[in-house]
Amino acid sequence: xxxxxxxxxxxxxRIKFPLIIGRISNDEISMSKVYPSVIQMHKVEFLISxxxxxxxxxxxxxxxxxxxEFEHLRSYVPGNNIKHINWKxxxxxxxLMVNQYQDTRSQNIYMLIDKSRCMEMPFDQMALLDxxxxxxxxxxxxxLKKYDKPGIITFNNKVDHSLAxxxxxxxxxxxxxxxxxxxxxxxxxxxxxxxxxxxxxxxKRSVLFLFTNFENHAELNRNLAYLKLISxxxxxxxxxxxxxxLQRMIKSGSRVRVERFRKCSSRxxxxxxxxxx
Numbered sequence: 001x002x003x004x005x006x007x008x009x010x011x012x013x014r015i016k017f018p019l020i021i022g023r024i025s026n027d028e029i030s031m032s033k034v035y036p037s038v039i040q041m042h043k044v045e046f047l048i049s050x051x052x053x054x055x056x057x058x059x060x061x062x063x064x065x066x067x068x069e070f071e072h073l074r075s076y077v078p079g080n081n082i083k084h085i086n087w088k089x090x091x092x093x094x095x096l097m098v099n100q101y102q103d104t105r106s107q108n109i110y111m112l113i114d115k116s117r118c119m120e121m122p123f124d125q126m127a128l129l130d131x132x133x134x135x136x137x138x139x140x141x142x143x144l145k146k147y148d149k150p151g152i153i154t155f156n157n158k159v160d161h162s163l164a165x166x167x168x169x170x171x172x173x174x175x176x177x178x179x180x181x182x183x184x185x186x187x188x189x190x191x192x193x194x195x196x197x198x199x200x201x202x203x204k205r206s207v208l209f210l211f212t213n214f215e216n217h218a219e220l221n222r223n224l225a226y227l228k229l230i231s232x233x234x235x236x237x238x239x240x241x242x243x244x245x246l247q248r249m250i251k252s253g254s255r256v257r258v259e260r261f262r263k264c265s266s267r268x269x270x271x272x273x274x275x276x277x
Contacts (some may be wrong), residue, residue: 156189
């Protein structure tokens, strides 16, 4: 977000005589950029490198892919997949050689952020949109470390920002520059516009993380058709949110009538959202 700062700048200047000092004041108005928090991003980076990271469910594992991306040739070992035997290399070296594969790199990974009014819901003094932005920064850092290409798309009733994926380290600064001033517009999200934008601008099969929030079953059914269309061409992962404040309110004791009303309302909201899953 942008914060406007009004400052009064004062400085002293000697006027003609050495013993006479004049004070001159000038009011200045400037705009300061407030970027999203990077605490979680550095915390995840620390956990990945920490030996006890497996206690938090985070593990750094170099896995070998299956028919994904060629890495190197090596000698055949009993038990290797015979489909990976390289017969041309075998004939040149006079021994069985197999292709070694690794996980595919340089994948395009887009983070789709819904900025409609459903993302304005407060949760622990922050809106759901703020949590989505912080998660995108963490994802961007991890994606760049894995040599993939992160990109960003923000939308509500139209697509506001679209940043093409790139694997350079400067991409993190570009994404931060896009996300720092994002706000909800209290409009309904239009998944039809999102689908058309993806269809016209993303030609290569990509991984799509969609940050949104469906509050009732009718809203989910209304947009489910577009999500299915997107998933036919790309790997779509929908990230939704659970309001822990409502859960705590239900479990807390209710002595007065107002608290009982809030408890019943919270149970009703969770029941309607639970029907979506």
